[in-house]
Amino acid sequence: MSESTRTRLSAGERRNQLVEIGRKTFAEKGYDATSVEEIAERAKISKPVIYEHFGGKEGLYAVIVDREMEYVISRISAAISEGTPRERLEGAVMAFLLCVQDRPDGFAVLQRDSPTNTGMANLLADVGDQVSNVFASEFKKAGYDRRAAPLYAQAIIGMVAFVAQWWQENPKMAVEEVGAHVLAMIWLGLRDLPKEPDQPARPADYP
Template sequence: MVRQRMTGRERREQLISIGRAAFAELGFDGASVEEIAARAQVSKPVVYEHFGGKEGLYAVVIDREMLALEKLVTAALESGSWRSRIEQVTLALLTYVEQDTDGFVILVRDSKPGNQRSYSTLLNTAINQVSHILAEAFAHRGLDQDLAALYAQALVGTVSMTAQWWLDVRTPEKEVVAAHIVNLCWNGLSGMETKPKLKGQA
């Protein structure tokens, strides 16, 4: 039986899928054009034809992952109470780690600093959104709104670093992890002092 030839678009999508898996498994430096071509059962020139090389394919993979994760984060922060938004964004990130592990691995372990779109730029977007939410919450509670950005950094950092830890351990279940993150963040926020001081300082 003769195998049906792929269209150009189908071949491109196949190479993106295979490249994504290769970058997650081997890293950017370890995933060669030869390796990607071999996995796709095509010649190296086919990869160059579609992407101009490994860098071009990697850029497409990164951009797709960024768009997917940015959409999840933005949707999670769009509506709901202050606490529910923290819950939603925490669970959204852990769900992404669970369902799109390869993509998360590529973003956090292999994304090059200085790229226009990277995991750190996504975190900055999330921090800005959380900062706006916290500024409203601070105003409502009579707290200093100028400190909202500081607390947003801490909150987003907590969620992000815990997600990276959970990427490897996968236990307990994501809902349990999310509940504990929110417990720390929310109960810490709900009991905040107006002018906190370290215990060892006067």
């Protein structure tokens, strides 16, 4: 069977193709503005195929979001699994930025609004809770106000997410540089900004 003659794809191949095309399309136009028809067109098939595989528009969307979340979470989890607190933070920030760099469409999908409010909101809420817990115990140790822990967690997350978005639209810097600046701001504060911040090593154990 020659590749060029091939018209029909297997179930698995079709699923993967549709997830990819769907991700790109949702990233470009958002959930509501994307029609099932359009995704079908881009994939050069007809609508019912999508219903066959995913049960409907929401089904496809759910699969896309789920995969993206899984991807981001697994990378961040790997990055914060060990090391000093500072190394873990650096790892998490760099992991996130690398996700954005490697899968811009996925990031875009997660950032947009969705029907069942799954997406970035949930992801960031989760991450926020995690970070917040770490902070709470550290704050307690250091005698700071524990109630403020979630605030600082949110602040850091917002900072990173926003910088990532800006960076995606103005991709003139290397990941390492972006990460270095963000981390510098987190650790040192604006007042003592270094002229050339240290560049944390890019984790090597991820594709």
